[in-house]
Every structure is written in C-alpha cells, then in structure tokens.
Amino acid sequence: MTYQINWDMDSVFPGGSSSSALRKKMDSLVNKKTAYEEAVHNWNWTEDKPDYIKLAEILKMQEELSNGLSESMTFTRGLLSADVTDKKAAVLTNELGELASELNSVNTVVTKKLVAMPDNEWDELLKKEPFKAVSFVLTEQREQGNELLSEKEEALINALSNDGFRGWGDHYNSLVATVTIPFQEKDGSITHLSAGQAQNQMESHPDTNVRHQVLKDWEEAWSEKTSLFADTLNRLAGFRLANYKAHGVEDYLKRPLEYNRMKKETLDTMWDTITANKGMVKDYLDRKAKLLGLDKLSWSDVEAPLSVGDYTARTYSYDEAARFILENFKKFSGEMASLAETAFEERWIEAEDRPGKRPGGYCANLPESGQSRIFMTFSGSTNEVSTLAHELGHAFHSHVMRDLPVLNRRYAMNVAETASTFAEMLISDATVREASDKAEKINLLDSKISRAATMFMNIHARFLFETRFYEERKKGLVSDERLNELMLDAQKEAYKESLNVYHPTFWASKLHFYNTGVPFYNFPYTFGFLFSLGIYARSLEEGKAFEEKYIALLRDTASMTTEELAQKHLGVDLTKPDFWQAAIDTIQTDIQQFMELTEEYI
Numbered sequence: 001m002t003y004q005i006n007w008d009m010d011s012v013f014p015g016g017s018s019s020s021a022l023r024k025k026m027d028s029l030v031n032k033k034t035a036y037e038e039a040v041h042n043w044n045w046t047e048d049k050p051d052y053i054k055l056a057e058i059l060k061m062q063e064e065l066s067n068g069l070s071e072s073m074t075f076t077r078g079l080l081s082a083d084v085t086d087k088k089a090a091v092l093t094n095e096l097g098e099l100a101s102e103l104n105s106v107n108t109v110v111t112k113k114l115v116a117m118p119d120n121e122w123d124e125l126l127k128k129e130p131f132k133a134v135s136f137v138l139t140e141q142r143e144q145g146n147e148l149l150s151e152k153e154e155a156l157i158n159a160l161s162n163d164g165f166r167g168w169g170d171h172y173n174s175l176v177a178t179v180t181i182p183f184q185e186k187d188g189s190i191t192h193l194s195a196g197q198a199q200n201q202m203e204s205h206p207d208t209n210v211r212h213q214v215l216k217d218w219e220e221a222w223s224e225k226t227s228l229f230a231d232t233l234n235r236l237a238g239f240r241l242a243n244y245k246a247h248g249v250e251d252y253l254k255r256p257l258e259y260n261r262m263k264k265e266t267l268d269t270m271w272d273t274i275t276a277n278k279g280m281v282k283d284y285l286d287r288k289a290k291l292l293g294l295d296k297l298s299w300s301d302v303e304a305p306l307s308v309g310d311y312t313a314r315t316y317s318y319d320e321a322a323r324f325i326l327e328n329f330k331k332f333s334g335e336m337a338s339l340a341e342t343a344f345e346e347r348w349i350e351a352e353d354r355p356g357k358r359p360g361g362y363c364a365n366l367p368e369s370g371q372s373r374i375f376m377t378f379s380g381s382t383n384e385v386s387t388l389a390h391e392l393g394h395a396f397h398s399h400v401m402r403d404l405p406v407l408n409r410r411y412a413m414n415v416a417e418t419a420s421t422f423a424e425m426l427i428s429d430a431t432v433r434e435a436s437d438k439a440e441k442i443n444l445l446d447s448k449i450s451r452a453a454t455m456f457m458n459i460h461a462r463f464l465f466e467t468r469f470y471e472e473r474k475k476g477l478v479s480d481e482r483l484n485e486l487m488l489d490a491q492k493e494a495y496k497e498s499l500n501v502y503h504p505t506f507w508a509s510k511l512h513f514y515n516t517g518v519p520f521y522n523f524p525y526t527f528g529f530l531f532s533l534g535i536y537a538r539s540l541e542e543g544k545a546f547e548e549k550y551i552a553l554l555r556d557t558a559s560m561t562t563e564e565l566a567q568k569h570l571g572v573d574l575t576k577p578d579f580w581q582a583a584i585d586t587i588q589t590d591i592q593q594f595m596e597l598t599e600e601y602i
C-alpha cells in the first residue's frame with residue numbers, strides 16, 4: 001500500500017480558492033446568519049407563555065452556522081497553509097473570520113436572554129431535550145452571562161478594546177518585527193536574523209558555542225527595546241484588570257480558571273506536586289550538562305539536541321511512518337487505528353516537504369463531512385513521526401465527538417491536547433523501544449525528557465512571573481528593570497538554580513504573554529501534558545481494557561468541569577496529588593533509563 005502525501009481538498013469544495021461551491025456555501029451562511037439574528041431578536045421568554053420550541057430552533061440554527069463556518073474555515077485556512085501565496089484563500093479566510101465575529105455578537109444576545117429567565121423556569125427548561133443534553137454548557141453560559149453589563153456597555157467595551165486592547169497585541173508583533181539578531185555564518189560573514197530564525201538557532205543548533213553566542217546576542221537585542229515592550233505589556237494587563245473590575249472581578253486568575261473549567265486548588269496541587277519532584281529533573285539537567293561538556297546548562301541548552309557517540313538517526317518514508325503508527329495504535333485501540341487508516345487512505349493529510357507551505361502543524365475539523373484535515377511537513381525524522389501521531393490524536397478526538405451537539409464539542413485549552421499527547425506518547429515510546437542503537441535511544445529519550453523539563457520548569461517560570469507581575473500591576477505601572485528582575489527570580493526558582501545563564505528579557509521575547517485571546521496562556525500546556533500523561537499511565541496499567549474508558553472520557557471533555565471529568569472516568573480527585581504523581585512517575589522512569597544509558601559517556 002502506498003499512501004499519498006498530499007491531502008484531498010476537492011472532496012470538501014471542488015476548485016480551490018476559486019470554488020463556486022464554497023462561494024455558494026458562504027452566501028448561504030450569510031443568509032442563515034440574518035435569519036438567526038432575526039429569530040434571536042424575536043424570541044422572548046414570558047412566564048405565561050414559555051417558548052421552548054423557538055429556543056430549540058435557535059440552538060439548531062446556531063449549530064448549523066457553527067458547523068458550516070468550521071467546514072469552510074478549515075477549507076480556506078488549509079488552502080492558505082498549503083500555499084502561502086494563495087491570496088484568494090486569505091481574503092476568504094478573513095471574510096469568514098468577520099462572519100464568525102458577527103455571529104459571536106448575536107450569541108451574546110442569546111446569553112443575555114438566558115440570564116433574564118427566572119430561575120424556576122430555567123430549571124424546568126433543563127429537564128427537557130434538547131436542552132438537557134447541553135445543560136452544563138448552557139448553565140455555564142448563563143452564569144458567566146450574569147456578570148455581563150448592559151448590551152450597550154458591553155458593545156462599548158468591545159469597540160474600545162479594538163484600539164485599547166487588541167491593538168496593543170498587534171503592536172507587539174510590529175515591535176518584534178523590528179528585532180534582529182546578528183549571526184555569524186560558517187564563512188565568517190555576519191547576517192541579521194529575524195527573531196524566529198534566531199530562536200531556531202539558539203534552541204537547536206548542534207554546536208553549544210553557537211547556541212551560547214546566539215543567546216547572548218538575543219538577550220542584548222531584546223534589552224535594547226525593553227522600555228517599548230514594558231509599555232505594551234503594562235497596557236495589556238492594565239486594560240484586562242480594568243475590564244475585570246468593571247465586571248466585578250477582583251481575582252486575575254478567575255477568568256483563566258473559568259476558561260479551563262478548573263479549580264484553583266487543582267492548579268495549586270499540580271504545581272506543588274511538580275515542585276516536589278523537581279530534584280529528578282535537576283539530576284537530568286545536570287547529566288545533560290556533563291554530556292555536553294559543561295558545568296551547568298544555559299537557558300539555550302535545555303532543549304538542544306543531544307548526541308553521544310556515532311550514529312545515524314533513523315529516517316522513515318511516509319509509508320513506513322504510516323505503517324509504524326497504525327501498528328502501534330492497534331496495540332492500544334482498534335478504533336484509533338481504524339480512524340488513522342481512514343485518514344491515510346482518504347487523504348486527510350498534507351505532509352509533503354516542499355517550499356511555499358507555512359511552518360508548523362495542526363489538525364482541523366470538518367464537522368459537516370465528519371472528517372478532519374491534518375497539515376504538517378514530513379521529511380522523515382523520528383520527531384515528525386511523533387508529530388504525525390499527535391495530529392492524528394486530535395483527529396481521533398474530533399471523531400469520537402462527531403455525533404455530539406456542537407455545544408458539547410467545545411473543549412477547553414487544558415484538555416484540548418489530551419488525545420494528541422496520548423497518541424504522541426504511544427508512538428514516541430515505541431520509537432524508543434525499537435531503537436536498535438544505544439546512542440539513538442539516548443537521543444530519543446533526551447528529546448522526550450527535555451519536553452517534560454520545559455513543562456515543569458520553563459512554563460512554571462512563566463506562571464510565577466505572570467502572577468507576580470499582575471499582582472504588582474494592580475498597584476501601578478511596572479518598569480522594565482523590575483520586569484527583568486521578576487523574570488530572573490521566577491526562572492531561578494522554577495529551575496531550582498540548575499542553569500548558569502538565564503533569560504531575563506523572556507517577558508519581552510515570549511509571544512504568549514501578549515496573547516489577547518486568552519489570559520495566562522501558559523499553565524494549560526503543563527496541565528494538558530500531565531493530564532494526558534496520567535491517562536497514559538492508566539492505559540499502561542489496564543491495557544486494552546482501557547480503550548472504552550478512554551473514548552468515553554474523550555467524549556465528555558467539553559460537557560463537565562475538569563475535576564468532574566477525572567472523577568467520573570478515572571476515579572481520581574485532581575485536587576489531590578496522587579493523579580499528578582502517577583503522571584510524573586512515567587517521566588521518572590524515562591529519566592532513570594536515561595541516567596543508566598548515559599553513565600558510560602560522562
């Protein structure tokens with residue numbers, strides 16, 4: 001069997017970005033939006049004449065619009081990813097984005113009307129279908145809607161946030177575009193790299209000296225502009241705090257926790273359990289330093305590739321990768337393997353290594369076709385086999401949820417990576433097991449453990465910094481010197497002083513701090529990683545019998561709190577350390593193996 005390395009987009013809408021079928025679809029979405037808007041404005045709940053039927057219709061319209069938008073958006077964004085010069089696809093994507101934002105405003109009106117319903121009527125409503133099936137999400141929407149100000153005030157805040165909030169996020173990108181980092185080429189000449197290019201060299205150049213030099217120049221380049229970045233960061237946080245206050249919210253962690261449907265207690269327990277286990281990560285970092293011939297690692301060495309001895313890294317053809325993934329998925333779940341097989345056979349995947357594609361990878365849903373599309377660039381490395389598995393994990397998550405109402409399919413960021421990380425673990429563990437060469441095994445284990453180290457140390461530093469920054473920002477502007485200080489302290493604490501060079505201007509160089517979509521855009525990564533690892537640990541214990549439970553858990557990821565999800569499907573209390581410890585133990589096993597294997601190389 002030979003699988004094709006390019007995806008099939010014609011079966012979604014024939015004709016690429018000039019597709020007349022897509023045009024027709026988009027026009028029909030605009031019409032549907034108008035009808036939806038009208039229905040929403042005409043719908044009023046009165047106690048003497050409760051109108052369940054109209055509300056059910058409104059939800060149905062919402063569902064159709066949402067599905068149609070996702071289907072079209074996956075298509076146009078996909079075209080643009082596969083050919084960054086496709087201007088028509090860019091225009092269409094933008095048009096769809098505007099439609100989605102208009103739709104959001106109408107949804108807010110629905111929320112306001114739900115809030116206005118008397119409590120007893122509300123309770124009656126949730127006993128009836130189709131509302132009962134989505135009662136968690138509707139209740140959440142109503143409770144959060146309770147904090148909304150008047151329609152007029154919300155509209156005003158939204159209008160002001162274009163320039164007063166989101167504009168600062170865009171300004172950050174403009175500032176980053178002016179940052180260049182000098183870089184010495186092999187022939188001795190100096191070129192100037194963009195931030196993105198320099199970051200690649202700094203984190204993955206095989207020569208330690210080069211990495212260290214780039215980090216030095218990198219730190220200097222950001223230092224020159226810290227006053228501009230400090231302005232930006234202060235205004236973003238200031239707007240957020242003022243907006244929270246207007247809604248009666250004093251605690252800056254309230255919204256981020258709400259978004260992730262989790263308790264503060266859970267977050268605290270997660271970080272505490274990680275902190276209690278940092279000794280072993282420190283041992284690993286110390287060993288990696290020795291293997292690189294260093295006293296201690298620098299900030300730029302943590303994720304650097306590690307090679308001991310002589311070996312040629314194994315490479316996979318696309319077909320070999322597919323077979324390897326199918327074989328190993330099958331060992332855990334027949335359904336997962338069969339979905340992956342469909343994805344390969346029906347060409348859901350664009351993986352060709354060619355110019356003109358955007359970097360990175362993702363998986364996007366086609367709810368109307370009941371399919372997904374995966375975008376990535378595959379050039380044969382073991383890492384890319386894991387990435388392919390990761391994206392197939394996302395596709396599987398969508399697959400098991402495909403028959404649920406759209407409201408029950410919108411999972412939060414902290415559980416969004418559950419299925420993907422799980423699939424990735426299945427495959428990366430298999431590649432380590434199958435590595436015939438000791439040096440290769442060390443290299444693979446290292447890349448696995450260094451990722452965990454990033455989750456435990458780097459992301460912890462971001463969290464410590466951000467909470468302390470918000471605390472100080474409540475009292476006034478925070479200077480760039482102070483931001484450097486806060487960051488350096490956070491890094492030293494999070495890394496348990498295991499590095500000898502840190503990155504004090506990380507608060508300026510890291511895009512995540514400037515994300516206007518989601519506040520505290522960091523801890524959900526660590527949460528998701530460990531949550532998935534904990535589930536993976538359970539699957540190792542229970543074997544194939546776990547498949548059914550796993551699928552049931554995935555189906556529930558968007559219809560209950562994270563604590564309820566873990567309690568219902570795993571029987572664990574996330575506010576207690578046991579689950580987190582079991583997840584961390586799987587990394588401990590890897591570290592032990594790494595320590596034994598590398599003994600002879602130090």
Ligand SMILES: [Zn+2]
Pocket residue numbers: 390394417420
């Ligand atoms: Zn992912």
